[in-house]
Amino acid sequence: MPKGTNERTHESATDQVTLLVPVDESATIPLAAHHGVFLGALERELRSRGQYLVLRGVAGPGELAAQLKRVQGAAVLLGFRDDELEALPPGAKPLIAVDSYAESSALTIVRADDFSGGGHAATLLATYGHRDMLLVGPSPGGSGVASARERGFTQAITTVPGVTLGRCVTTGTTYLEGVSLGRRLPALHPGATAVFAFADTLAAGLMDGLAQARIRVPDDISVLGFDNIEPSTHTAPRLSTVAQDIQRKATLAADVIVSIPDELAEHISPLTVDTHVIDRGSVRALRR
Template sequence: MRVTLKDIADEAGVSIMTVSNVVNGNRARVSADTIERIQRIVADRGYVPSASARSLAAKSSRMIGLLVPAADEDSLMISPHNVAILGQIERQLRKSGYHLLLRGIAQPSEVGEALKSWSLDGAVLLNFFDEDIDRLTPGAVGNVSLLAVDSYSDNPLTTGVRSDDYTGALLAARHLLGLGHREIVFASPAITGVGVVHQRYKGFRAAFAEADLTWTERLVTIETATHTTGREVGRRIPTEHPDATAVFATADILAIGIMEGLADSGHAVPDQLSVVGFDNLDLSEYVTPKLTTVAQDIPQKAALAVERLLASIEKQEHPDSPITLDVQLIERSSTGPVRR
């Protein structure tokens, strides 16, 4: 049977309130002997405080939601990048005494429902379209603190943390241009007028403009950035873009799939086509050839996201501008000089 505060109080010969104070660290009016006795009994009997009781007392659930888009019949959009973010956010929250709840969101209207039904103290929005974030209103989310990762939405409810996507793509394109490549394929999910992919597309195009070069549009767009779709793209590129000498993919997992698809079609990387990714996931170093990619600091991104969210929850501090983190190009063996 579960050991209760009353059980501890009866054995220690003190009131339930005294035990509660000791267990919760309110020991100013409790003698050292009593504290030692209660702590010994707690340890001997294996008492574990009730999280729900603590939540009621503190009027806080200590629960943070990680909300991720999910179609009605599909699984969550948990890419390797999102898995890395999830792991780092959970670690940072655990260090601060909070618990993480992962929840799939099929429709933007479900955000408010998730916040209220689970009595969340706050939530992180990951991988949402900016137009969906724009539509969130105070009436829908109530007083729950929100933070969006990798968002370019101007919604003040969700001011968060992102990487410098524009500069990252600029560095990738400069690298390929510096190796002599001019016929470069841009592979990504569909490009809209705002968001991460849009910024990477703008940065990529900017590298050609600053070099006074014209980019002949070689777009390959897909529904989602996965290894499977990347492999399909890699098989198609030699046929659809026979003059291409390089590919920039907006996600590592997509780039790795493209390299495999190129190999399937008998094209060597980097001898025949160079490939650059974006994220610098651990997978980048596990594949052959090792992937040249744009590195973003995922641990720092998660740490700052949690820091900002908890400051909003605990101190009512609401930032008015996002944090944009620096990126850098990591050169590996998937890129090389253009072969004439």
């Protein structure tokens, strides 16, 4: 072999990390926008450490367990429901679950501090004088992330007098769901002065739907998102949001993976990343 060439002809099993994600009815992978950002960040992080990432779609909970038996090395689980992860049988394979609230000793969980993020959102809106607020996102009963953000929000406003809090449940956090809801929002909640959407994509759609209904943001209603992904800087006005450090989340996941198996016990699950508010142009202060 010529000098200077890579002498390793194949990657070992421990160099391979498999990212498992659910597929929809059309057998495509419907990654949420912030999950797509995480995927890119994780791939870069692992590549810089001499590992490579394999993406694999999973058709359902039954197939998930079967796929895990065939996976070499560590597995990262992204986009699965908590109950699906809790049903996985215990095993020796290292599993990292992202954005999960599953209760399982078999998982190392990496996620944002969603509870504090919800609290940051409530504090911003209340400080700006908003008292008729609306939460928009998936049902807390079906999403640990949504539940934590809602609980953080509601706890933060318990000491704020005169608050009216409404709730609009969505199936997911897509842009199109936001547009559809935004068109109907003036009729559904005519008194609301501020909306906290549980994802930037949902918030961006809401803003477009509200514009179609001739409702101005933030003059008529304020909109606050969550994630701080790139589209939040391209809305008009630019979207105020609760930022999570997705790159840090990818770094934490990679840290767990590269420490396997010797130092895995040193990682205390869940591993969380902090959140903070980025106040751009979609939330305004009310005169009180």
